[in-house]
Amino acid sequence: MKIAVVAIIKNEEAMLEKMLKSCKDLPVFVIDTGSNDGSYDLYIKYNITWKKYSRWDDCQGTAEDFSFAEARNEAFELARDYEWRVILDADEYLEGNFVKDLKALVKNDWMSHYNIIGVRVETDSEVLESPRVLRNIPEIFYEDAVHNRIAYTEQNKDKAYMSGLRLRSGFSPNHKTDPDRTIRLLKKGINDKPDNARYYYYLAREYMIRYGNLKNSLKEENKDRVMAQMFPLLFTMVGLLEHHVYLTLGTNEKADSYVLLGIFYMEMNNHHQARRCAWAAIEIIPTLEEAWQIIRKLGVPKFYEFYDKVISIADNDGALTVRKNG
Numbered sequence: 001m002k003i004a005v006v007a008i009i010k011n012e013e014a015m016l017e018k019m020l021k022s023c024k025d026l027p028v029f030v031i032d033t034g035s036n037d038g039s040y041d042l043y044i045k046y047n048i049t050w051k052k053y054s055r056w057d058d059c060q061g062t063a064e065d066f067s068f069a070e071a072r073n074e075a076f077e078l079a080r081d082y083e084w085r086v087i088l089d090a091d092e093y094l095e096g097n098f099v100k101d102l103k104a105l106v107k108n109d110w111m112s113h114y115n116i117i118g119v120r121v122e123t124d125s126e127v128l129e130s131p132r133v134l135r136n137i138p139e140i141f142y143e144d145a146v147h148n149r150i151a152y153t154e155q156n157k158d159k160a161y162m163s164g165l166r167l168r169s170g171f172s173p174n175h176k177t178d179p180d181r182t183i184r185l186l187k188k189g190i191n192d193k194p195d196n197a198r199y200y201y202y203l204a205r206e207y208m209i210r211y212g213n214l215k216n217s218l219k220e221e222n223k224d225r226v227m228a229q230m231f232p233l234l235f236t237m238v239g240l241l242e243h244h245v246y247l248t249l250g251t252n253e254k255a256d257s258y259v260l261l262g263i264f265y266m267e268m269n270n271h272h273q274a275r276r277c278a279w280a281a282i283e284i285i286p287t288l289e290e291a292w293q294i295i296r297k298l299g300v301p302k303f304y305e306f307y308d309k310v311i312s313i314a315d316n317d318g319a320l321t322v323r324k325n326g
Helices: 013-022 039-045 067-079 098-106 107-111 173-177 181-191 197-216 220-247 252-267 273-283 287-296 301-313
Strands: 003-009 028-031 050-051 084-088 092-094 117-122 126-135 142-144 149-151 160-169
Touching: 003 098, 013 039, 013 067, 013 092, 013 173, 028 039, 028 067, 050 067, 067 142, 067 149, 084 092, 084 098, 084 107, 098 117, 098 160, 126 160, 126 273, 181 197, 197 220, 220 252, 252 287, 287 301
Parallel strands: 003 028, 003 084, 028 050, 117 160
Antiparallel strands: 084 126, 092 160, 117 126, 142 149
């Protein structure tokens, strides 16, 4: 079975080498979306096949036109002669015996039923299962310009295998050079496609990063200034998430939106709404530990024993993400 790694890169000199070293024994194909650092030197050093993102190479694109999905699909085309493609970002790297185990996995006859392989992606703050190894067939491609996702045909929905393979995701320092980039793209997405529910969810998650940073900087000497920034963000996130759950179906993203709404309503001391959202999340995925934790926190002592038993067996099966330390 022929396997390749595909990636889209921009100014990732600081992170790229670790990713490339973890991909030993696999060819790597890169679409570069406008680097002006030493990334090109690393392409040469590691004998990487690469080309510029066609929209930029043709000198026709602008930052507002950028599409992560389009770039990833171009990277797929570079690796068109390979049966399986592993999708990585520059601030990620394969853990353990990923390459060896993947090669052994795809050799199994029963893998002919599967077109998508999910892997365990771990960051400093969360763990999630993500479809990162994709069979080379026309029906599987990326869509959505930002926070892109794999497009599934009906025949491929049940052809995903959760492998247990692991990769680690970090935080590229390049993000700091333009911290508003993803927010701008998501806002443009909402403006262009206001019925695309995912844009509201992921825009809320982008604001969550800022909200978390503000909470971490909350000190007595600047408490009033920080609080003045936090509350507008809190109301913005709640509005975006309520919009998301209104528009979307009963997906794991919707369940996570309800969990986040429960957390944010608790911060507003609106316990009625927090309970409503936690129960709504449980209706979608009954094993969500975070949702049960909210129910317990807002419950009465009489039921603590019951909630503790439920929490002890809540395994988050089907969850989009499992956050660490709440």
